[in-house]
Amino acid sequence: MKVLKFGGTSVGSAKNIQKVREIVQSQNDNVIVVVSALGGVTDLILEAAQVAATGTDDFGNYLKEIKQRHSTVVSELFNGSGPITYIADELLDELEQILTGITLVGELTPKTLDRIAGIGERISSHVVAQYIPGAIREDAAEFIKTNSNFGKAAVDFDETDQLIKAKFKDFSGVAVVPGFIAKNSRNEFTTLGRGGSDYTSAIIAAALEVEALEIWTDVDGFMTADPRVISKAYTIPELTYSEAMELSHFGAKVIYPPTILPVYQKGIPVHIKNTFKPENEGTLILSSTSDRKDRPIKGISSISRIALLTLQGIGMVGVTGISMRLFTALAKMNVNVILISQASSENSISVAVDEHAVNLAESAIRAEFEKEIASGQVSKIAIENDLSIVAIVGENMKHTTGIAGKLFSTIGRNGINIIAIAQGASELNISWVVKTSELRKTLNVVHESFFLSENVELNVFLMGIGTVGGNLLQQIQKQQQKLLDEKHLKIKLTGIANTKKMIFRREGFDIANVKETLQASEMKSSLQGFVEAMKAMNIYNSVFVDCTASDEVASLYKEILQSNIAVVTANKVAASSAYENYTALKNIAKQKGVKFLFETNVGAGLPIINTLNDLVYSGDRILKIEAVLSGTLNFIFNTISAETPLSKTIQMAKEQGFSEPDPRVDLSGVDVARKILILAREAGYPLEMEDITIERFVPASFFDGSLDDFWKNIPALDDEFETKRKKLEEENKKWRFVARYENGKAQIGLQVVDSKHPFYDLEGSNNLVMYTTERYNEFPMLIKGYGAGASVTAAGVFADLIKVSNI
Numbered sequence: 023m024k025v026l027k028f029g030g031t032s033v034g035s036a037k038n039i040q041k042v043r044e045i046v047q048s049q050n051d052n053v054i055v056v057v058s059a060l061g062g063v064t065d066l067i068l069e070a071a072q073v074a075a076t077g078t079d080d081f082g083n084y085l086k087e088i089k090q091r092h093s094t095v096v097s098e099l100f101n102g103s104g105p106i107t108y109i110a111d112e113l114l115d116e117l118e119q120i121l122t123g124i125t126l127v128g129e130l131t132p133k134t135l136d137r138i139a140g141i142g143e144r145i146s147s148h149v150v151a152q153y154i155p156g157a158i159r160e161d162a163a164e165f166i167k168t169n170s171n172f173g174k175a176a177v178d179f180d181e182t183d184q185l186i187k188a189k190f191k192d193f194s195g196v197a198v199v200p201g202f203i204a205k206n207s208r209n210e211f212t213t214l215g216r217g218g219s220d221y222t223s224a225i226i227a228a229a230l231e232v233e234a235l236e237i238w239t240d241v242d243g244f245m246t247a248d249p250r251v252i253s254k255a256y257t258i259p260e261l262t263y264s265e266a267m268e269l270s271h272f273g274a275k276v277i278y279p280p281t282i283l284p285v286y287q288k289g290i291p292v293h294i295k296n297t298f299k300p301e302n303e304g305t306l307i308l309s310s311t312s313d314r315k316d317r318p319i320k321g322i323s324s325i326s327r328i329a330l331l332t333l334q335g336i337g338m339v340g341v342t343g344i345s346m347r348l349f350t351a352l353a354k355m356n357v358n359v360i361l362i363s364q365a366s367s368e369n370s371i372s373v374a375v376d377e378h379a380v381n382l383a384e385s386a387i388r389a390e391f392e393k394e395i396a397s398g399q400v401s402k403i404a405i406e407n408d409l410s411i412v413a414i415v416g417e418n419m420k421h422t423t424g425i426a427g428k429l430f431s432t433i434g435r436n437g438i439n440i441i442a443i444a445q446g447a448s449e450l451n452i453s454w455v456v457k458t459s460e461l462r463k464t465l466n467v468v469h470e471s472f473f474l475s476e477n478v479e480l481n482v483f484l485m486g487i488g489t490v491g492g493n494l495l496q497q498i499q500k501q502q503q504k505l506l507d508e509k510h511l512k513i514k515l516t517g518i519a520n521t522k523k524m525i526f527r528r529e530g531f532d533i534a535n536v537k538e539t540l541q542a543s544e545m546k547s548s549l550q551g552f553v554e555a556m557k558a559m560n561i562y563n564s565v566f567v568d569c570t571a572s573d574e575v576a577s578l579y580k581e582i583l584q585s586n587i588a589v590v591t592a593n594k595v596a597a598s599s600a601y602e603n604y605t606a607l608k609n610i611a612k613q614k615g616v617k618f619l620f621e622t623n624v625g626a627g628l629p630i631i632n633t634l635n636d637l638v639y640s641g642d643r644i645l646k647i648e649a650v651l652s653g654t655l656n657f658i659f660n661t662i663s664a665e666t667p668l669s670k671t672i673q674m675a676k677e678q679g680f681s682e683p684d685p686r687v688d689l690s691g692v693d694v695a696r697k698i699l700i701l702a703r704e705a706g707y708p709l710e711m712e713d714i715t716i717e718r719f720v721p722a723s724f725f726d727g728s729l730d731d732f733w734k735n736i737p738a739l740d741d742e743f744e745t746k747r748k749k750l751e752e753e754n755k756k757w758r759f760v761a762r763y764e765n766g767k768a769q770i771g772l773q774v775v776d777s778k779h780p781f782y783d784l785e786g787s788n789n790l791v792m793y794t795t796e797r798y799n800e801f802p803m804l805i806k807g808y809g810a811g812a813s814v815t816a817a818g819v820f821a822d823l824i825k826v827s828n829i
């Protein structure tokens with residue numbers, strides 16, 4: 023035998039009741055069907071009663087709607103005829119009479135309310151019983167017996183179990199039973215509390231020790247998190263009774279928590295199923311589950327509209343009875359305590375309560391501790407509003423180390439402040455309090471970090487869509503699906519700006535037409551505006567990508583990192599700024615637990631900085647760096663010829679995307695100076711730009727004036743360079759612009775190399791770096807390859823981005 027319970031939505035319309043019939047008829051077993059009232063009817067009855075209690079007869083509108091709901095369903099299912107019409111009318115007349123009575127006396131007692139609260143179930147059970155061929159209706163009030171705590175009566179299990187067993191002793195077929203209602207020993211109607219139909223079904227299931235209890239509802243079962251917040255939330259296939267209980271308490275309103283106890287005691291499996299998608303597996307609740315041990319967390323639940331009350335005072339330390347008095351005071355006022363946190367110092371106790379109860383709770387505590395407040399033993403009763411409680415639940419957390427560590431470091435890394443924490447020794451649940459404004463981010467972060475989300479999300483805010491930024495967009499677009507399919511990494515472009523416009527979208531932009539979207543945007547670009555928008559969006563796993571060459575943009579990193587947003591940058595300005603600023607950025611990143619990555623600052627996509635870091639972190643010491651670090655200059659010296667003069671090669675380097683937006687930065691040696699400075703710093707040497715000796719090969723006068731002046735004047739150097747070039751060619755030598763670091767000193771300049779020199783054969787825009795280290799001593803380590811260009815640089819930025827995601 024099985025017990026099937028159908029909720030309000032499942033019996034909410036004629037169409038839905040047809041589905042219920044299909045489900046019941048598809049069972050190859052005897053079934054007891056427990057039903058709720060038609061969706062929304064119980065609320066209407068309760069509201070009508072409240073209105074009636076004001077002494078007016080304004081309940082008419084509610085009554086009309088209640089009657090309308092039932093008559094629509096009855097007429098659609100039974101063509102408006104048959105015995106059901108009389109039964110429904112009779113019960114609705116009973117409701118009307120009692121509501122009229124309430125109006126006359128102008129008072130509503132809990133007992134009277136219970137007299138009518140279950141009328142919806144009484145009607146719906148008749149409707150369903152008559153609609154399923156061969157089904158009989160049984161009245162729950164005859165066999166579920168309670169005390170007289172109207173509104174939430176306690177079940178007398180001894181009597182109830184006996185009555186249920188007697189009632190269904192030789193039962194076969196289909197019986198339909200109203201949920202929620204019961205009677206006391208005086209034969210008066212009582213109710214089992216809201217959500218009580220679940221409870222009814224569990225009481226019957228437990229008494230008869232049935233094979234299974236199925237709760238049919240309008241969702242697919244317990245989800246890993248609230249699907250309205252986490253789009254990636256999915257149905258949890260199996261839960262233990264304790265896990266289901268915890269998740270229900272913390273806001274997952276799939277099942278009414280007391281339901282669990284009777285079935286848990288008898289070890290009866292509970293299956294949560296969706297009436298509207300019966301083919302889905304749903305959630306199975308059992309004594310022990312067969313799920314994966316590598317996922318210690320089953321689900322995340324949350325409750326909003328929480329207030330935290332903190333009772334504080336040095337005078338509380340070591341004094342017994344404080345907690346007892348606190349909780350007794352709250353209990354007396356019927357204030358439900360949702361979370362408790364007390365530090366071992368005992369100088370404060372925090373309790374989380376429903377926001378609506380906070381004033382009541384505060385006055386109860388003030389009254390209780392009046393004397394201690396007056397004497398200063400209790401120094402403060404602090405109240406914080408607009409909070410939420412989040413809880414992770416999972417039996418596999420027990421004795422698994424590192425969960426709390428991972429949880430709180432992930433939350434911290436995303437800049438979310440934790441206000442209070444509670445974990446019971448059962449290790450089944452860790453709960454913590456955050457500001458409600460941080461709730462969405464918290465749920466996302468936790469869902470993702472415990473692999474409850476199938477995909478890791480990376481939210482990208484890109485500034486600058488020129489040569490590198492533009493190419494990066496193309497690469498992300500091309501690779502997006504593959505990363506999602508194979509690496510479960512979802513890269514979302516959530517913000518983008520050029521110098522004119524900026525746009526933001528939490529759900530991410532379609533990269534295929536993001537440039538058009540940006541152009542059509544009305545939002546003017548503003549640096550501070552961009553940062554403020556990122557902060558306001560407050561999305562977890564956010565990364566700011568700088569593909570500009572701007573000083574102003576680089577000056578934003580501090581604030582960005584401080585907001586727990588990672589920074590990936592192709593722009594060398596920050597890492598080559600004052601040493602103090604460079605270290606400050608690194609420290610903020612470290613302190614906040616977010617990444618600050620700039621691999622493309624040296625050698626474009628070549629792994630020059632990462633390799634250096636690996637050497638240093640593994641205990642090697644960098645003794646000497648010799649390198650060709652300018653793609654532009656190497657290209658120029660490889661391209662210059664009798665037909666292609668210096669000025670032309672500079673233009674070509676610009677056109678091919680090798681040079682800086684302003685090529686004077688390359689020609690002046692500034693770009694290379696920045697690079698050797700960054701390498702020296704990453705090698706552990708605190709160098710400043712002034713410490714670098716720069717030997718220029720283009721006279722300073724060419725860098726005075728505007729960029730236009732530069733382009734106009736530069737051909738004046740062509741002849742001189744051609745003469746020198748010819749001579750070099752005859753000697754079979756080449757120019758290389760070389761950077762060197764050794765013994766705390768760095769210098770850069772033009773060098774003539776012969777064919778034996780390792781830099782001689784460095785083609786095109788290639789770069790080459792030689793690290794002489796303690797380990798790579800006799801034969802230095804060499805890294806060589808394209809040192810500039812849109813696609814390789816964008817690829818390097820992309821690689822840094824992927825590193826941020828930690829996949």
Ligand SMILES: NC(=O)c1ccc[n+]([C@@H]2O[C@H](COP(=O)([O-])OP(=O)(O)OC[C@H]3O[C@@H](n4cnc5c(N)ncnc54)[C@H](O)[C@@H]3O)[C@@H](O)[C@H]2O)c1
Nearest residue numbers: 486488489490520521569570571572592593683810811815
């Ligand atoms: N091109 C390369 O081979 C290469 C290699 C390594 C590193 N880099 C670095 O990458 C960065 C970009 O280089 P690029 O070649 O793409 O230059 P680019 O001139 O093609 O693109 C830079 C873009 O940034 C935009 N920009 C500038 N200031 C801005 C602001 N305040 N707000 C929004 N957008 C702004 C510009 O409008 C431009 O579109 C530079 O820092 C450069 O040093 C380039």
Ligand SMILES: N[C@@H](CCO)C(=O)O
Nearest residue numbers: 652653654680681682
């Ligand atoms: N302008 C730079 C780009 C790479 O950093 C170069 O030519 O090397």
